[in-house]
Amino acid sequence: MNAEEQVELFVLKCASLKIAVDDVSPGAAVDDIGVVLDQPGINSSLEQFSQEVRTNANRMAEYYKLFYMLENDIRKLIDDTLIEAHGADWWDKHSPNSAKEECKANQQREKDAGFTSRSDNELDYISFGQLGDIIRNNWDLFGGILSNQKALGRVMYSLNNLRGPIAHCGLLAEDEVDRLKLTVKDWFRLLEGPK
Incomplete structure (x- = not known):
């Protein structure tokens, strides 16, 4: 498999994962580090961290x-x-x-x-x-x-x-x-x- 095919496969896998996540949590809000925010307790926990830490995590x-x-x-x-x-x-x-x-x-x-x-x-x-x-x-x-x-x-x-x-x-x-x-x-x- 050449590099171009590997990149294409990677992109397809990512798209597939995105569809799967959307199926589990349709319309759920996602924060700047990709965490689904409609999970109980996640949003309030993330808000406790500084923007620098959130940016580095992202x-x-x-x-x-x-x-x-x-x-x-x-x-x-x-x-x-x-x-x-x-x-x-x-x-x-x-x-x-x-x-x-x-x-x-x-x-x-x-x-x-x-x-x-x-x-x-x-x-x-x-x-x-x-x-x-x-x-x-x-x-x-x-x-x-x-x-x-x-x-x-x-x-x-x-x-x-x-x-x-x-x-x-x-x-x-x-x-x-x-x-x-x-x-x-x-x-x-x-x-x-x-x-």
Whole structure:
């Protein structure tokens, strides 16, 4: 898929999501950061924050959405590839021990806090960095999908560093916004496969 087709797919996905939101909350007011305001308590909560914080949240929301889609696409690629090769129980035999330990610890932390389980999929309980470890651990499969293992390491390292301010409510400097855009392009270049 070339860059133009990827942009077109992204725009179509966004339009589809907009239609779905409109179906759930037709005519609902949306504030400057995209939060539906007819939800009880949301409007009064948002009004408590300064305009600067609201503006920064709006700016960072775009990068969060991009990273959310990218990270979940990577998780899906891993899961789909390993299920196809090894079946639905691939996790036990084909994920590194460090990923298994992190998964168990995160599942236990949620359980101990009395939270509803976020997922039945172990991949949803590991950090972004562990995703690269799973790919490298199974390079015999991913080497036919991704173009280069060394480039994968560089791209995943860069994405993991960029993820920090996005996932932890920071701000991306303009240079880092440029780096994010280039690194996402690098990821899609990796997906073009070996040449």
